[in-house]
Amino acid sequence: MKTIQRVMCRLGKGLFLGFFFVMAMPTGVAQAGAVHVDLATAYGADNFHTRNLQQFADDTRKLTNGQVDFAIHAGGSLLKPTDIYAGVRMGKAGAGEVIMSSLSKEHVLFGIDALPFIVSGYEDARRLWAASRPAMEKLLHEQGLQLLYAVPWPPQNLYSRREIGTMKDFKGLSMRSYGPATERIAELIGARPMTIQAVDLEKAIAEEKLDLILTSSSTGVDTRAWTTLKHYYKVSAWIPKNMVFIDRKLYDGLDTRTREKLDEAARSAEERGWRLSQESNQSAENQLAANKVSVSTIDFIIRSYLDRLGETLAREWLKKAGNDELSVLLKYTTERSAR
Numbered sequence: 001m002k003t004i005q006r007v008m009c010r011l012g013k014g015l016f017l018g019f020f021f022v023m024a025m026p027t028g029v030a031q032a033g034a035v036h037v038d039l040a041t042a043y044g045a046d047n048f049h050t051r052n053l054q055q056f057a058d059d060t061r062k063l064t065n066g067q068v069d070f071a072i073h074a075g076g077s078l079l080k081p082t083d084i085y086a087g088v089r090m091g092k093a094g095a096g097e098v099i100m101s102s103l104s105k106e107h108v109l110f111g112i113d114a115l116p117f118i119v120s121g122y123e124d125a126r127r128l129w130a131a132s133r134p135a136m137e138k139l140l141h142e143q144g145l146q147l148l149y150a151v152p153w154p155p156q157n158l159y160s161r162r163e164i165g166t167m168k169d170f171k172g173l174s175m176r177s178y179g180p181a182t183e184r185i186a187e188l189i190g191a192r193p194m195t196i197q198a199v200d201l202e203k204a205i206a207e208e209k210l211d212l213i214l215t216s217s218s219t220g221v222d223t224r225a226w227t228t229l230k231h232y233y234k235v236s237a238w239i240p241k242n243m244v245f246i247d248r249k250l251y252d253g254l255d256t257r258t259r260e261k262l263d264e265a266a267r268s269a270e271e272r273g274w275r276l277s278q279e280s281n282q283s284a285e286n287q288l289a290a291n292k293v294s295v296s297t298i299d300f301i302i303r304s305y306l307d308r309l310g311e312t313l314a315r316e317w318l319k320k321a322g323n324d325e326l327s328v329l330l331k332y333t334t335e336r337s338a339r
Contacts, residue, residue: 039244047218048273048277053244146247164233177193185214232296
């Protein structure tokens with residue numbers, strides 16, 4: 001008490017009361033150094049990617065004892081879909097989720113995720129991701145971002161308002177574009193590309209603005225594609241991935257143990273997300289069929305043409321690629337051929 005009395009005399013009663021209040025606070029009430037992270041995504045709360053994101057946020061909060069708290073802003077509510085990548089780099093959000101292929105104009109490496117017909121299923125997609133991840137991490141690091149994890153969409157298949165029997169049937173149809181790859185495909189098959197973002201897709205379908213969509217089974221269900229698109233062809237064009245990333249300064253500012261726990265939550269989210277993608281694909285195709293959408297494979301001649309179209313796009317991509325991109329594709333194709 002004598003020591004406390006001396007402190008009172010020297011510092012004054014008000015400062016002592018503040019000192020006593022801090023000392024009397026229950027352990028754990030004040031989360032010193034806790035980091036709140038706003039994470040922007042374009043997809044609705046019910047989408048399996050967003051549900052996986054929310055589980056990732058919950059796991060991170062638990063594993064880090066509240067030191068990292070992600071707030072998930074779904075449906076483009078924080079940033080427009082096209083602004084998420086740049087917005088995180090500019091500090092408008094702490095983290096984000098985007099589909100890689102939509103960024104291929106930012107850097108050619110992002111385009112590898114949407115090269116048509118180089119993967120035939122989830123097993124191939126995992127090989128491609130394993131081959132490309134180190135280069136992707138390096139690229140994001142250079143742009144002030146830290147990769148957390150990546151999860152694929154189900155295979156990209158073709159929706160159509162009318163039956164497609166020959167290549168001539170594509171001529172003049174309006175086709176959704178959400179990146180350079182889909183825009184180029186539309187041009188090559190003679191369709192008219194129309195840029196429609198994920199948040200606007202359901203409305204565009206309902207208003208009959210689109211004749212063709214190349215997208216996943218789950219997106220077809222989310223957007224009620226059956227309202228106007230009655231045909232679904234399992235062409236398996238590619239298996240694109242969404243990537244989740246965080247501002248590198250935020251990541252680097254965490255202590256070592258907290259970063260390890262964040263990475264642990266990210267690894268779990270990636271593994272869980274791949275499983276959810278496969279489950280979602282099967283469930284969604286069942287729902288499409290239940291809503292009277294014709295689910296089938298496409299004519300063999302059309303499929304052969306699409307394969308050749310894929311070769312054309314791959315050659316175009318290789319002309320723009322650098323050594324890193326060539327190394328990634330070589331590693332993938334070598335491991336794929338050795339399986």
